[in-house]
Amino acid sequence: MKEMSERRESYGYLIDWIIRFGDLILINSFFFMLYFLFCKEFIPEISLSYEKKIEAILLINLSYFVASTFVRFNISSNIISIDKIIQSSSYFIALYIVIVTGSFSLFDILSIPVVPWLISFLVLGMLFCISHILFRLMLKAYRRKGYNYRRVIIIGGGINGIAIYNELVGSDFGYRILGFFDDNIANIDALPNYLGDTSKIQEFAKKEKIEQIYCTLPGNQDAKILELISFCEKNMIRFFLVPEFYKYIKRRFALHSLETIPILSLRYEPLQHKSNQFIKRTFDLVFSILILVLVFPWIYLIFGSIIKISSPGPIFFKQKRTGIKGKEFYCYKFRSMRLNAAANSISATKEDPRITKVGLFMRKTSIDELPQFFNVLMGDMSVVGPRPHMLKHTALYSMLIEKFMVRHLVKPGITGWAQVTGFRGETKTLADMEGRVKKDVWYIENWSFFLDLKIIFKTVMNVFKGEEKAY
Incomplete structure (x- = not known):
């Protein structure tokens, strides 16, 4: 029994070193192939002396150990999700890019065009994430057999x-x-x-x-x-x-301390940290500007013209909705209904006679939501977050559902976790709205940058796949 225990513990200490050794093999092999491709095939005039090659190898490996002191992988942790592995691996590669690029520039090692250099690191990042996920799956299989427990x-x-x-x-x-x-x-x-x-x-x-x-x-x-x-x-x-x-x-909560006195917060909110707020806002600005510059103009020309021809009224529809901390703001959309007196009190339903033919298409493809990127630019909304509701619905459901107002602790979003997990569109029953609120609160408590990317990806996939409740 004692011998087995000692062997089990020694294997446990080896796992982190095995991960590091595997990472170094992957990184060194990657740079070897990169040098071979660029210096032997595409840009033969680029060549390194023997001394520079030695410097490059040292910097490549030293940069790994420097980056790994700031970003912990925790692949061998007893409980860790695949999302967290992808997140930490991506953070590592991003930091590693900065360190290696800076080191190569400082020591004048190698000059490769920016675009191929970034594409190469994108490939390395994908390989890095895949290798860590595979190692995690193998480790779980190893533990299922009764080892490393x-x-x-x-x-x-x-x-x-x-x-x-x-x-x-x-x-x-x-x-x-x-x-x-x-x-x-x-x-x-x-x-x-x-x-x-x-x-x-x-x-x-x-x-x-x-x-x-x-x-x-x-x-x-x-x-x-x-x-x-x-x-x-x-x-x-x-x-x-x-x-x-x-x-x-x-539920997940946060434990803080006031000097030596522990203080319990009812929920853990990642977006309370200034660094996370900065990351989310920066992404919102970059992403919304790209959409408004590259996609919105031609969508506006095409669908704006059809909207004007198909029914009288403005191209845009604006409606007061509830934002962060209960603040009211005007939410913008492409108009998808005929002008009607109930627009600010009754939500769209299936086969709603108020919806125009072009409006039905825009709703199914979420094109009607594109003007909300202006809301993101102005700071009233985020790309991802709980969907904003009409003021009437906020007043109603805040009385019926206990945690309804919790969803207003963050900015509302163009898309959200509830929308990509089955709670988009009309809420026919109170249970439907409770389900949506539960998903929104989960998002607030579990936010990460990679969760936002996952939600955006699922939103795009749903647009092409089609959604039953998109009406």
Whole structure:
């Protein structure tokens, strides 16, 4: 048993080095092929001396270790999603591009045209992400066979203890739950593997080389919890305390501190960080300017003309909607309906007689939403976010749905997570709107730049594929 445990731990330490070694092989092979293509095939006049080749190899590898000190991959982490792997790998490559390009320029190593250089790094980024995803999948398969796992016990067999067990029990996450300790005899029959009362924890943990302890004991057992914390720190065991309020708040939240006093925020909001706000706003500006310059003019000429010919009235339709923090703003669209008195109070329905023929096409292809990129440019909206509602609907649903106003903590979007996951268009029942709100709140709590890109990609795919609720 001791020999197997030591071997398992040594394999665990090797995994991060295996990842680094694989990365270096990929990067060096990539630059070798890049040099061969540019210097031997496309631009033969570019050539490097032996000394410059040695400098290039050193800079290529040194840049990797410099970039890896700022961006952590966490591929070997017990629980990490594919999205996070792609995100961290992309951040790494972006930083690596800057460091390598700067190093090559500083030491006058190699001069390659900008466009081929950027395309080459785009290819490297794709290869890098694919290699990390494949490694993660192989690691999960390796863990399913019983290798590279962490030995865990759970203290307390109540609702929270069972919830922790259900989250960790998947062996492909790399956890082996040896069992439960609990003083409450009433919980014994419901536990998957009862190991004894809490007085036996320390002896068992030492004997079985426990690496992590999850404690779900109630707060009225302070002395026992403090004793466990002291024991874990003396024996280099990681201790995790599951707070009692998990029974009431079953969502992602943020824990802050005011000096030494812990403060709990009801939800984690990535967009509260200034750096994330800057990233999102920069992307909004760049993306909206590109759409308004490259796509909007000819869409306006074509569909603006058809709108004017097909029915009397303006090309654009503007409507007051609820924005960030409840602020009202005018949302712009291509007019898709005939002029009517109910436009600001009744949403479009299936086979709505107010919708013109060209309007129906624009709605199905989302062309009617293009003018909202002006809203993005003005700062009232974002490319991605919860869809803004009419003022009447905001007043109504804020009274009927408890978390409805939470969706206004961020800017509304042209498209959103709810729209690409089945909650676009008409909401026939209160349950439909509750589902949309749930998706919007999830987006606020789980925002990332790559999630925005994913939503934009799914939106474009849905335009070509067609959506049942697009009317």
